[in-house]
Amino acid sequence: MTTISEHGDSPHPRAGQPVPRQMGDWAVEVHGLTKRFGARAAVDNVDLLVPRGSAFGYLGPNGAGKTTLIRVLLGLTRADSGTMSLLGIPVPAQRGRALARVGAIVDEPRFHGHLTGRQNLKILAAARGGGAGKQIGPALDRARLTQRADDKVSAYSLGMRQRLGLAACLLADPQLLILDEPMNGLDPAGMHEMRDMLRSLTDEGRTIVLSSHLLDEVERTCDQVAIVDHGKVIRQGPIGELTAGAGVAVEVQCSDPPAAARALGQPAIASRITVTEDGLTVTLTPGPAHEQIADINRRLVGAGISVYGLRQTHASLEDWFLSVTSRFGGEQ
Amino acid sequence: MTQHSLAIGGRGSWVPPWPLISAKFLELRKRRVLMTVAVAFTVALPVIFYGIRLIYHLGDPARYAPAGAPDAFATAGTVMDEFGFIIAIALGATAGTADLTDGMFRHLVVTGRSRLALYLARIPAGLSILLSLAAAGFTVACLVTAFLGSPEPASAVTVSLGDMIRSGLWLELDLVIGFTAGLGLGSLMGQRTVPVILLIVLEIIITPILADHALPHFINGERLDVGVAMDQLKPAALAGGTTIGPAGGPRALHLPPMPTWAMITVIVGWIIGWSAIGAWKMATRDA
Numbered sequence A: 001m002t003t004i005s006e007h008g009d010s011p012h013p014r015a016g017q018p019v020p021r022q023m024g025d026w027a028v029e030v031h032g033l034t035k036r037f038g039a040r041a042a043v044d045n046v047d048l049l050v051p052r053g054s055a056f057g058y059l060g061p062n063g064a065g066k067t068t069l070i071r072v073l074l075g076l077t078r079a080d081s082g083t084m085s086l087l088g089i090p091v092p093a094q095r096g097r098a099l100a101r102v103g104a105i106v107d108e109p110r111f112h113g114h115l116t117g118r119q120n121l122k123i124l125a126a127a128r129g130g131g132a133g134k135q136i137g138p139a140l141d142r143a144r145l146t147q148r149a150d151d152k153v154s155a156y157s158l159g160m161r162q163r164l165g166l167a168a169c170l171l172a173d174p175q176l177l178i179l180d181e182p183m184n185g186l187d188p189a190g191m192h193e194m195r196d197m198l199r200s201l202t203d204e205g206r207t208i209v210l211s212s213h214l215l216d217e218v219e220r221t222c223d224q225v226a227i228v229d230h231g232k233v234i235r236q237g238p239i240g241e242l243t244a245g246a247g248v249a250v251e252v253q254c255s256d257p258p259a260a261a262r263a264l265g266q267p268a269i270a271s272r273i274t275v276t277e278d279g280l281t282v283t284l285t286p287g288p289a290h291e292q293i294a295d296i297n298r299r300l301v302g303a304g305i306s307v308y309g310l311r312q313t314h315a316s317l318e319d320w321f322l323s324v325t326s327r328f329g330g331e332q
Numbered sequence B: 001m002t003q004h005s006l007a008i009g010g011r012g013s014w015v016p017p018w019p020l021i022s023a024k025f026l027e028l029r030k031r032r033v034l035m036t037v038a039v040a041f042t043v044a045l046p047v048i049f050y051g052i053r054l055i056y057h058l059g060d061p062a063r064y065a066p067a068g069a070p071d072a073f074a075t076a077g078t079v080m081d082e083f084g085f086i087i088a089i090a091l092g093a094t095a096g097t098a099d100l101t102d103g104m105f106r107h108l109v110v111t112g113r114s115r116l117a118l119y120l121a122r123i124p125a126g127l128s129i130l131l132s133l134a135a136a137g138f139t140v141a142c143l144v145t146a147f148l149g150s151p152e153p154a155s156a157v158t159v160s161l162g163d164m165i166r167s168g169l170w171l172e173l174d175l176v177i178g179f180t181a182g183l184g185l186g187s188l189m190g191q192r193t194v195p196v197i198l199l200i201v202l203e204i205i206i207t208p209i210l211a212d213h214a215l216p217h218f219i220n221g222e223r224l225d226v227g228v229a230m231d232q233l234k235p236a237a238l239a240g241g242t243t244i245g246p247a248g249g250p251r252a253l254h255l256p257p258m259p260t261w262a263m264i265t266v267i268v269g270w271i272i273g274w275s276a277i278g279a280w281k282m283a284t285r286d287a
Helices: A066-073 A095-099 A117-128 A132-142 A158-170 A188-203 A215-221 A239-244 A257-265 A289-302 A317-324 B018-029 B032-059 B070-101 B104-110 B115-120 B122-147 B161-189 B193-212 B219-223 B226-232 B250-254 B260-284
Strands: A026-037 A040-051 A055-059 A081-086 A089-091 A102-105 A176-180 A207-212 A224-229 A232-238 A248-254 A272-275 A279-283 A307-314
Touching: A026 A066, A026 A176, A026 A207, A040 A066, A040 A207, A040 A224, A040 A232, A055 A066, A055 A188, A055 A215, A066 A081, A066 A176, A066 A207, A081 A095, A089 A095, A102 A158, A102 B104, A117 A132, A117 A158, A117 B018, A117 B104, A132 A158, A158 A176, A158 A188, A188 A207, A188 A215, A207 A215, A215 A317, A224 A239, A232 A239, A239 A317, A248 A257, A248 A289, A257 A272, A257 A279, A257 A289, A289 A307, B018 B032, B018 B070, B018 B122, B032 B070, B032 B122, B070 B104, B070 B122, B070 B161, B070 B193, B104 B115, B115 B122, B115 B260, B122 B161, B161 B193, B161 B226, B161 B260, B193 B226, B219 B226, B226 B260
Parallel strands: A055 A207, A055 A224, A102 A176, A176 A207
Antiparallel strands: A026 A040, A026 A081, A081 A089, A224 A232, A248 A279, A248 A307, A272 A279
C-alpha cells in the first residue's frame, strides 16, 4: 500500500494566495488502484488524493504509469481493482455524471483534421449536451484560438492543437481539469501563455491535475505534486515542503565549470552536480551547509579554478525528483 | 468559476440526441474525397450511363434502343447496386473508425456520453447521406425510364411505377446492409482498409459464386450470405425480367429458392448482427 503524505490535507498556498477548499473534500480520490497489462502492473495499488482548488502536479519518468492512471480515471480503460471518485462522484459507476464537469487532455490532442477547430468543438459540445454549445466561443477566446477557429485543424501546429484541446476541456465549464503533458509542442511564449491560463483557472477555484515531465513547469504552476515511479506513488505533498527536505543547493560561478565539476567529483563532495553555462549547481549532502560550501570553495581554488561567486539556494523540484525516482539511482 | 450549470440529464442514455447525429453527419459530409466518390458512384454513374445511351440512340435510333428501355433500367440498377454497395461499405467503415483513427474517440469518451449513443449516432448520420444520394441517382433512372423509354412498348417487359418503387426499396435495403456491415466490421477491427476489402471481396467474388452454384450439403450455409438472400429478393425489373418466382432473380436459377421468412431473417440478422458487434466493441474498447 502506498503511503499518502500527511501534507495532502494542507494545500500549499501559491503566490501567497490561500486556495479555497473544503476539508475532506477531494477532487480526485483513488484507493488501491491497480491496472495490469499482462504480468506488468502499470498502476500498482495507488492511493492518491487531490485537494479541490489545487494545481496538482503528477510527475514521473517515462513509462512510470502516469497516463495509464489518467486513462483509468477517465474511463478510457478499466481498472483491475481499486476505488475512485472524481469530484466526490464514484467512477466508473456514475461516470457520466462525474465527467459532466471534468475536462481532460490525454496524450497528444488529436482532432478531425478535415474539420475546423470550431467544427471539432461543435462535435464535442454535441456529445456533452446541455449548455456546452454556448461555451464554444468563450473557450476559443480563452485558448486564444478565435482568429484560427475556422481554419482546418490539419493546418494547426502542435501547440495550437494543445490549445484546442484546452478549449475542448473548457466546454464542460470544468471543476476539474486533467491535463496530460499540456506543454508538449509549445514554444517558450506558448508555455508562458499556457502557464498563465492554468494559473487563472486555478484562481477561479478549479482543480488542475497536471501530468508532465517538465519539472520546471510543474514547479512554476503547481502547489502540490505526487511522484510516480514503476506504477506506484512514492511521494506526495506540497512542493515547498518536499523540496525543503531535499537539502540545499549552491550555485557556483567559476572560470572553468567542467574542470570544477571534476574537481568536486573526486572524491564526491555533493549528492549531485549540474554544469550550467556560467558555473555549477551543487546539491549538498545532508549535513551542515556552511562547512560544505567552504570546502567547495577550498577545493576549487586548490584546483586553480577562479571562483566568482557562491550562492546558497534550496534544491529545485528537479533535484528532489531525481533524488527520489529509482531510474536515476535515488532508491538504489 | 461561472455559475451556469451544464445539463447532465440523458448523458448516460443510449439514445443519441439529435445534435450528436447532426454533428456526426457534419463530420462525414465534410470528407471531400469520400463524398466525391459517393456522388460519383450513386448519382454520376446513372447520369453518365443514360447519357451515353441517349447519345447512341439519337445517333442511330434504328440500331440502339431508347435510353429508357427496360433492359437499361435493369442494367443501371445492377450497376448502381454494385457500386452503391461498395460506397456503402466505405462510408460505413469510415463512420465506424474515423473517431478512432483521427484521435477524437478519447475526447468523445471523456465527455461522459454513453459509448452506445456515440456509436448509434453514426447510423442515421451515415445512412442519411448514403440513402439520399442513392435515391437521387435512382430517381434519374426512373425519370429516364418513364420519359425516355420506348414509344411503343410492344414488349411484355415494361417497368411500372410499382416496379420502380420495389426496385428502389431493394436498392436502398442493399445499401443499408453494406453500410451496417462496414460500420460493424470497421468498428470491430478499428481500421478502414481491411474491412472494406473483405466486404468487397464478399460482394464481388464470393456472393456471385455462392449464388450461382448450389454446393451439395452446404446450401443452407450458402443462404447465410446476405448477398444470396438479397439476390433472391431482387425485383424482376432489376433482374431483366427473367424471374422464376415472386422474388427470385436469374442467379436463383442455380440455387433452390429460399422461403421469404428465411430471406428476411438473414437480412435482418446481418443488419442487427453487425450493428451489435460494432456497438459491443465500441462499448468495451480501450480508448
